[in-house]
Amino acid sequence: MVKRCFLISEQSLGVPVEQIGACVQHGFMAALQARGYRADAEQQRAIDTLARWLQNWSTGRRGWLRKPAAGVYLWGGVGRGKSFVMDAFFAAAPLAAKRRVHFHAFLQELQQRMQAFAGHPDPLVLAIRALAQDIRLLCFDEFHVHDIGDAMLLRRLLDVLVGEGVGLVMTSNYAPAGLCPNPLYRDRFTPAITTLENRFTVVALDAGIDYRALPGSEQRWGDYVWPHSAGGLAYLQTWLGLDEQAASEQVLEVNHHSLRVKAMAPGRAWLEFSELCGNAHSTADFLWLLQRCPRLALSGVPTLDSQPTDACQRFINLVDIAYDAGATVLISSESSLERLCRGSPHQDFARTRSRLSQLRVHELHVSEGIGHGAGGVIDKEF
Structure with a gap:
């Protein structure tokens, strides 16, 4: 009689390990059918790779004289189905100790965990190991590197998680070699690139169907109003539901520094771009606010090609965090969305532009007695 092998109860939903790959495949097909999609060859290859990897990784199966792959790294341009594939994989993976996290939220959690080990040697490693005790599979969305702090943290994060046996699935807009283009600190991140290229299965998902362009796939997560001078203020106040009970011109203490808010009410806030993105606010501040x-309403958003790189980076981070958190946003500007996005040199802006394109665009026209205040409203697609 052949003994059947099961994952331990804390990590399993009761599925025999030999059926794990099939569970992933069935979950992917169900996700496709639920949306009326059909996978192209690139997406099918990606889910096949994920199913095969999880099956082999769960059983400890490896090749001759080779360690099992530590995880799968999916990369490609925006709209190619990376997040859809990973979400379907995550939902179908029959593990209880699994998490899907976004880049910014995960780094904040890690920094918070480090506080518990203050005064100990190497609190970062201790925090990562403590986190790894609760996770068997970690799906890490929007993996990217922007500064030396991220580079150093992510390098050690990969080393410790792989060493602790946590399975990793990551999506990114960049191939591993393109993750850290800044020559000032690329050398310090090179070991992490080597780990990704040598210990992970790297899958390019950079062709095929653009899921975001399919009919019915729109994810409207807010509004874009322009020009602000044609009635944007009244539109914003109505959109936020601000009344005489709302607190105006507040200065909040966030992470040991001030944050100026134009107006706020329970669950709602209005800030200026010059405050939120023009000043040195961190992703932790954005997470705290959202x-x-x-x-959230953000007014006074200028054309991005007129802004310094650090302000553009903060705006990109804000859009990423709000989008991933399921927030609802209103962006108000004097410029059209097309003009606002034109000419941005930032390497990550393709993703941001794609997310902004999912806002409902309202072009205001000055006319008596029409629309909100003095502005009539015309809805347009970007």
Whole structure:
């Protein structure tokens, strides 16, 4: 009689390990059918790779004289189905100790965990090991590197998680070699690139169907209003539901520094671009704000090619965090969305532009007694 092997109860939903790959394949097909999609060859190859990897990794199966792959790294341009494939994989993976996390939220959690080990040698490693005790499979969305702090942290994060036996699935807009283009600190990140290229199965998902362009796939997560001078203020106040009970011109203390808010009410806030993105606010500040105010209005957004790189980076981070958190946003500007996005040199802006394109665009026209205040409204697609 052949003994059947099961994953331990804390990590399993009761599925025999020999059926894990089939579970992933069936889950992917169900996700496709639910949306009326059909996978192209690139997406099917990606899910086949993920199913095969999870099957082999769960059983400890490896090649001759080779360690099993530590995970799968999916990369490609925006709209090619990376997140869809990973979400379907994550939902179908029959493991209880699994997490899907976004880049910024994960780094904040890691930094918070480090506080518990203050005064100990190497609190970062201790925090990562503590986190690894609760996770068997980690799906890491939007993996990218922007500064020396990220480079150093992610390099050690990969080393420790792989060493602790945590399975990793990551999506990125960049191939491993393109993750850290800044020559000032690329050398320090090179070991992490080597780990990704040598210990992970790297899958390019850079061709085929653009899921975001399919009919019915729109994910409208907010509004874009322009020009602000044609009635944007009244539109914004109505959109936020601000009344005489709303607090105006507040200065909040966030992570040991001030954050100026134009107006706020329970779950809602209005800020200026010059404050939120023009000043030195961190992703931790954005997370703090959106956790308390998931309905956010941002006014005074300028054309991005007129802004310094650090302000553009903060805007990109804000869009990423709000989008991933399921927040609802209103962006108000004097310029059309097309003009606002034109000419941005930032390497990550293709993803941001794609997400902004999913906002409902309202072009305001000055006319008596029409629309909100003095502005009539015309809805347009970007």
